Amino acid sequence: MxxxxxxxxxxxxxxxxxxxxxxxxxxxxxxxxxxxxxxxxxxxxxxxxxxxxxxxxxxxxxxxxxxxxxxxxxxxxxxxxxxxxxxxxxxxxxxxxxxxxxxxxxxxxxxxxxxxxxxxxxxxxxxARSDELPPPPDNPMSADRVRWEHIQRVYELCDRNVSETARRLNMHRRTLQRILAKRSPK
The missing domain is CATH 3.40.50.2300 (Response regulator)
Structure with missing residues (x-):
């Protein structure tokens, strides 16, 4: 650093x-x-x-x-x-x-x-002063990573219940299971 x-x-x-x-x-x-x-x-x-x-x-x-x-x-x-x-x-x-x-x-x-x-x-x-905008991040998260983070967060908030998570995300349960089985995107 x-x-x-x-x-x-x-x-x-x-x-x-x-x-x-x-x-x-x-x-x-x-x-x-x-x-x-x-x-x-x-x-x-x-x-x-x-x-x-x-x-x-x-x-x-x-x-x-x-x-x-x-x-x-x-x-x-x-x-x-x-x-x-x-x-x-x-x-x-x-x-x-x-x-x-x-x-x-x-x-x-x-x-x-x-x-x-x-x-x-x-x-x-x-x-940073409140009237200044911070500089943009050098390596922002990809859209796929943001989506994956959101799904993981809702999954955790639903106590890792796949059916409840799928219902809240308005997503088919099998689709959600496939997403959860994959590694996180970069």
């Missing part, structure tokens, strides 16, 4: 950053990368730890994973919004879906990034 060309003054005087993720190697890597960029990160590996830090020492910035072992990262976002409304929060997840992105933004996240996102993506999202 190369350090981008940005002015550390863009961060501001309060450089506190809360990183919440249950993937410990990723969390350590991101912490080191964000320190190099001038932030003062604090790590949390669970919803409970993230909420405790957000309550005791609400940070100016936060990067919160959506799915954690002990719950939903949106609970941490809500706690941060209550304790420090001006905090800039980015939700990071490996399970990208439009519905969760909308929910994250509605409760106060400024951006939503799908994994794998590197420290440059995170820094750009945290420091």
């Amino acid at each position: 190369a350090v981008p060309d940005f002015d550390p003054k863009d961060i501001g005087e309060d450089r506190s950053l809360l990183l919440v993720d249950d993937d410990e190697p990723f969390l350590r890597r991101l912490t080191r990368a964000m320190e190099k960029r001038g932030f003062e990160p604090e790590m949390a590996g669970s919803v409970a730890a993230g909420k405790a830090i957000a309550t005791a020492r609400p940070p100016a910035y936060a990067v919160v994973d959506l799915r954690l072992e002990d719950g939903n990262g949106l609970d941490v976002v809500e706690t941060l919004r209550e304790k420090r409304p001006e905090s800039r929060i980015v939700v990071l997840t490996g399970y990208g879906a439009i519905a969760t992105a909308v929910a994250a933004v509605k409760i106060g996240a400024i951006d939503y990034l799908s994994k794998p996102a590197d420290a440059n993506d995170v820094t750009n999202a945290l420091l």
